[in-house]
Amino acid sequence: MRWMGVNEIREKYLSFFESKEHLRLPSYSLIPQNDKSLLLINAGMAPLKPYFTGQEVPPRRRVTTCQKCIRTGDIERVGKTARHATFFEMLGNFSFGDYFKESAIPWAWEFVTKVLELPKDKLYVTIYLDDDEAFDIWTTKTDIEPERIFRLGKEDNFWEIGQGPCGPCSEIHFDRGEGKINTLEEFLKAGEEDRVIEFWNLVFTQFDKDENGNYNRLQSPNIDTGMGLERMATIMQGVNSIFDIDTMKNILNEVCRVSNTEYKKDSKKDVSLRLITDHIRSVTFMVSDGILPSNEGRGYVLRRLLRRAARHGKLLGVDKAFLWELCDVVIENSKDAYPQLEEKKDYIKKVIRLEEERFDETIDQGIVILNQYIDELKKEEANTLSGEKTFKLYDTYGFPLELTLEILEEQGMNADINGFNEEMKLQRERARAAREETNYMGTEMDIYMTLLAEITTTFSGYTDTKTEGKVLVIVSNGDVVDRANAGDEVSIILDNTSFYAEMGGQVGDKGYLEGEDFKVEVYDCKKTSNGKILHIGKVVEGSIKADSKVKAVVDRNRRIDIARNHTATHLLHAALRKVLGSHVEQSGSLVSQDRLRFDFTHFEGISSEDLRKVENIVNEKIMEGLTVETVETSIDEARKMGAMALFGEKYGNIVRVVKAGDFSIELCGGTHVNNTSSIGMFKIISEGGVAAGVRRIEAVTGKGALNYVEHLEDTIKSVAAALKTSSKDIVRRCESLMHEIKDKEKEIENLKSKMALGALSDIINNVKEIKGIKVALSSLELDAESLREIGDKLRDKLGKSVVLLAGIKDDKVTFVAMASKDAVSLGVHAGNLVKEVAKITGGGGGGRPDMAQAGGKDVSKVNMALESAYAIIENMIK
Known part of the structure; x- marks a missing residue:
């Protein structure tokens, strides 16, 4: 067994399974897509749930990934133990109804013994108590000694979450001790003592657990495996702590340098060093995926991690914002596997630095409030701060509990920790109650979730606004029907369509579906969470049946107006980056027929001068008549072209790049004009903040811009008429009137004062x-x-x-x-x-x-x- 770095282990794993005909997919975003059961991605299989349940067709039936994950369940133990972390990478190989145990087990053994070259006399395997099939495969298709296989019960070797897909699992363990383990009792004891560590879990999803608790065998069983990359690295590098593996050690060394602290000299300081090392990895990756600090949801998780790290920096004597500087070493260690870290480096550092500076203000504010509480306790001759007030400092003001306790201790006081914990418990219960009940997939179950994954629609609307297709599914009143008649509200799925389904901020198309003896008015087009394109509308003539041939006709003029606005958002994005800086990233948009709305990351209001610059640049690019072209290519080639990927978007291996000359290059699936001159005119109508670190611009183009200008002209004429002056003299006339009004107001106040002084005698009387x-x-x-x-x-x-x-x-x-x-x-x-x-x-x-x-x-x-x-x-x- 030779020493291997984290990045080498990752590459070895993914390459090995590519050699076994697996498709290597890049890590998904930490932000779950269409999954209300998760705040953040916490396991390698989490983003792949739709493929396991059959709700979506996977790009290949064999897939391998290295997925970035965040878990905060044991956050209080991070830094205090050798193993706990909030951020980790999970290696996995997956089969969606393709191979099963007969391949998964031998491949796992081949990888650990031949590729990683782990000594066979250090390896042990556990299987589910009743899984004779797994035992047979382990003993006949690998050369592991049968006495190294132990059978465990449901708690250890059976994977299930409520109802739905589940099954037995088999785990591979590494023995860091000396001598052979001969019995199950010895094995369990070795596990408790951390002599034996589990590093790879092979889950055999072969059952579907129903509401009655019955385990029904799946027709197409799946394979879901998970290997903790950091844990594997501790084995390959012969260390006992994840903080001693190469990539983590590099970060920890930088924390030591910045804080002027030596590691392993003071156990209390070591906790702070390890906590900062872990948390800076988490916040760097979270920000790179578009998560911003806030007081709720995943933004609160980010804020909490960042502030905990900043607080521990203060405990180490660092009296300045320093976390943003640590990002460099995190990015350097992981940029090859996660190129977006390097691409968004300036943005990541700016977000973290601003939040650190806000935290300094929070500390100052919290100390003022805590001092008020202390004064109140002294007046009451009490020495215990209530749990309610302690929690308010923590929850409302973001003031760390440990700092509250430290300051109280200096005053000979303490806090009601039991009361604090009770308030924390109540908050968690409120959060749990607010979370929607979901199924295994984490999405609301509806009729579309029951449709076969093979029911798909080809979109041919980039080039045509009229196409022919066949009716695959008709849904009316919440049920799949064979026929719908005039007056029925329907959602229709076709095999081919020219209708663009609402996606990426662009609204859905309108138009109509027409057949020999029917017509359906389509007033919206949406995509379901499992990818079905719905033509939503009403049957206005005749009767439509399943398998009917239809002409799908999009409202072309509306489509063109939408395309003008969509291309304009790309120009706006590029102009904002040019004027404000490369930290600007799109964080949301709405592209409709009459206007566009563009949300972006920026941390202060935009001056009217800069706003005018942005508007002028966009209009210049419109007047230059830049050719707008689309290219389909690999995600890697798109990055080489300089294409910007949007936060939270899920991209496959083949992506669509939209280029407006050399000025704007973005990944985008929307519809666009062929030349920027078609946009006509671009006019910003508003700019403002919508959330911490997020600004919003609303603008109009084409006919919308003309309508806006006409409305302004009408308003100016009406105002001029009311002021009895010409349009060009409105400002001068308004200024004159304001002076007159102010003079009159002063005159009125003077008269009132004189009247009041005249009333002095009445008051005195x-x-x-x-x-x-x-x-x-x-x-x-x-x-x-x-x-x-x-x-x-x-x-x-x-x-x-x-x-x-x-x-x-x-x-x-x-x-x-x-x-x-x-x-x-x-x-x-x-x-x-x-x-x-x-x-x-x-x-x-x-x-x-x-x-x-x-x-x-x-x-x-x-x-x-x-x-x-x-x-x-x-x-x-x-």
């Missing part, structure tokens, strides 16, 4: 005296500034006094309270007075003892509020 202090109350139609001016005058005139005035304006209330120095010395507090008075009108406020201000909402309660002041003031006076 109604003054009441409470315990030697004169109290003046009144409500006036004035703003706060005028109220303060009158209040000052009243206080000066009255001497030892309290003044409370209510200003009513625009259905809102402003309270101003003032107290003379001698009134304050007797206990009067203007701030507390307005606070209590404002409450009555549904408002609040406060201020100094001698002068304060508050706001109110309910104008009808102003007099009641003023009357309450007498009792409040009387209670204040000592």
